[in-house]
Amino acid sequence: MKDSQIFTVALIIAILGLSGMILLSDKITPQEIKIKDLNKGMLDEDVSVVGMVEKIDKSPRSNTYFLQLRDGTGKTTAVVFDNAVLDLEKNNLTPLSFVNHRVKITGKVQQYNGNMELILNDGESLKILV
Incomplete structure (x- = not known):
């Protein structure tokens, strides 16, 4: 094969690979x-x-909420900072509306005082399940 043919094949494969990554990134x-x-x-x-x-619980000094979450294997805390609270309020929800509900929480794993907890990214990271 000539160098120009190898270059053309490599370019096509690279474009297809990048296109596939872009299309599948939502999944x-x-x-x-x-x-x-x-x-x-x-x-x-x-993680979810x-x-x-x-x-x-609500922080006395800020608009931060701490959700105690249990799934049958253990319990942890999910922290909802002010920006996520504002996102929830845009959808006519408050963190208090989730108490005694089964939810799916997506957040970043952090360690605080030796305990693992989840930090919510935004208001879309907290959903009530039916």
């Missing part, structure tokens, strides 16, 4: 895990957890 979703499987190896990764919101 990539965070891994759904059980609470017991949260560990330090997942720090800063986005399904569970029941047992209790919600």
Whole structure:
């Protein structure tokens, strides 16, 4: 094969590969895990957890909420910062409306005082399941 033919084939494959990545990027979703499987190896990764919101506390100094989430394998805290609260309020919801509901939470895994927790990215990261 001539160099020009090899270059043409490589260029076509590169364009097809990039196009495929762009088209499939919407299909990539965070891994759904059980609470017991949260560990330090997942720090800063986005994951999804399904569970029941047992209790919600509000920070006395800010508009931050702490959701206590249980899924049968354990419990953890999901932190909803002010920007995510504002997103929820745009949809006529508040963090308090999720108490005693089964939800799917997508967030970034963080460690706080030795405990693993989820930090919600935005208001779309918290959904009530039927």
